[in-house]
Amino acid sequence: LKQYRIVVLPGDGIGPSVVAQAIRVLELISETSSTTKLILEPHDFGGCAIDKHGDPLPPSTLKACQEADAILMGSVGGPKWGPEAKVRPEQGLLRIRKELGLYANVRPANFASDSLLSYSPLKPEIAKGVDMIVIRELIGGLYFGPRQEQGDGDTAYDTMVYSVSEVQRITRVAAQIALAANPPLAIHSIDKANVLASSRLWRRVVTETLKNEYPQLTVDHYLVDTAAMLIVSNPKKLNGVILTENMFGDILSDETSVIPGSLGLLPSASLAGAPASPSDPSFKPTTGIYEPIHGSAPDIAGKGIANPVGTILSAAMLLRYSLGLEKEAQAVEAAVSKSLDDESIGGYGARTADLGGKATTIELGDRVIETL
């Protein structure tokens, strides 16, 4: 019997309510498995941790995360800890990424069901079949390079810096994830090599790493401005893996995330650890944070109508990447797709308000659990 410690960080706003549904899914899998036991352990993180401990990432939470096999997170932030506040939830987010070495942010954008096409802002003929995974370098570049606040001076700066090894390791994660699909996914590397020195390094290292270590994969290169166009005008051209640096990935992954119609639907993983060797195409991170891409949605918090799908699919990613339970991950994904199309709840599928449905967070969770 394999035991895994999963730290749960419910966070703020709708976080606790969507996390609750993902916990039900993980508990069901733990209970029904004869080989795997999951021990779930909640901790304070984000705005609620600022209120309780004066720190979005209290030392006890960090320690628990460092010792965990994986982390499931809800969402952090809210108007209470706005941009003017001295201590802010996103500082905790940036710090935990760095402390745990979570350099690989993985964000799929696809349609859990074709019936959701009507919610996309894109015309159906353009949106149909979109299936992208953004892989964003998460602890380098402008986010963590040397910076100077304005202070008493007249200027401020940030530095977009990358080293060869930083680009190599994220390229390998992208390659492993591309290879895990059958047939392997195409890799689209995004940079601004016609202007930026760091992008020229990026392009060179991506090209060489793939050529030397993964010659079976195909890669092309797009400038970030061209990619920003294509994601709207012809997103299928970027189907497969979109590999990019931290700041560009922040922008492009949010841009891709609105194609499937509701932010409430999409999961993410932020992973640490060296990928397996080129010959073993399954990426086994040493740890990871799994969370929906949506925010804490203070406007609907407490109403019981938040969409738990993004968090449940994040739990599926946790099963896949951190625990190696691919079969269970696919079962959860299938149960979600089926529930969204289940017309037994008044003919509209088990859908929450973001998709024009009337299901509550718990009802949609019920349906996934039943289907599973």
Place this chain on the structure above:
Amino acid sequence: LKQYRIVVLPGDGIGPSVVAQAIRVLELISETSSTTKLILEPHDFGGCAIDKHGDPLPPSTLKACQEADAILMGSVGGPKWGPEAKVRPEQGLLRIRKELGLYANVRPANFASDSLLSYSPLKPEIAKGVDMIVIRELIGGLYFGPRQEQGDGDTAYDTMVYSVSEVQRITRVAAQIALAANPPLAIHSIDKANVLASSRLWRRVVTETLKNEYPQLTVDHYLVDTAAMLIVSNPKKLNGVILTENMFGDILSDETSVIPGSLGLLPSASLAGAPASPSDPSFKPTTGIYEPIHGSAPDIAGKGIANPVGTILSAAMLLRYSLGLEKEAQAVEAAVSKSLDDESIGGYGARTADLGGKATTIELGDRVIETL
């Protein structure tokens, strides 16, 4: 009689052919005006200048541009001067922007006619009414900050640096352009102030400059990732002026540019000079480069089917900003809209292939000239 010197840089690929149609428009205005005479002067720039002079921006071209009242440009670049080449057309582009001090890039994105809605990748109900002007800082930030190539070392970096006065002057241009509309446009300032020091300076200076000098204008602030989402999911929320720094502006302006359905339709201006005082809401640049947003499109160069609308509308912007001929600018814009909807050419409007039409570049130019 006022005489103006306009330098024309036809450039590469489809550049010369689309510029030819805009020249006809400017010549017509010059011939029929009793107060204004335009002297058009062609010069080499871009790939063709590399071939002829070994330099995308030969000294004679630079000198002519420095002495001109305004510059009309086609497009530069092509596979011949690809990313591997030592001397590349875009180096000329970056250098001319810096040499002329063109710090304000102005890019409208709207529908010349509602009948073009069907070409948008967005659903009509989302696209209809989109009317944005991106104002991008063009000679600061990551593009021109200190940089280090990888070379023999292990890292490379670029610096995103802004000074108070750089942000002040671009804010004033945005304010003047917002005020020139009736009612004044809303200003949406885009940054990444939750992470970047340069963005915190940006947000502070934009806020203070508008509060102190243009209290009648409204401004809100969005994070760049949120803006990238909104442009797809709810672009009208950003109607008005989108004000942002160089790198974010490069990405977001390309993203907005695909909403109107064809890149061939959209103009741009890159302007220098101190804006007029807050009390005189008409921005008079000292010089400017006016060019379509599309590239040199080597795939269709020489076929005579390129859409000249973006270049003709760029000439309209030239009339508006550099020559102060607002009436004439509006007349050109109206003639373009009318021509696009003119069903006399086989019932499809005078539209080029990018809009599914059969008009040639010259036929569409003919129609605009006739209408004018």
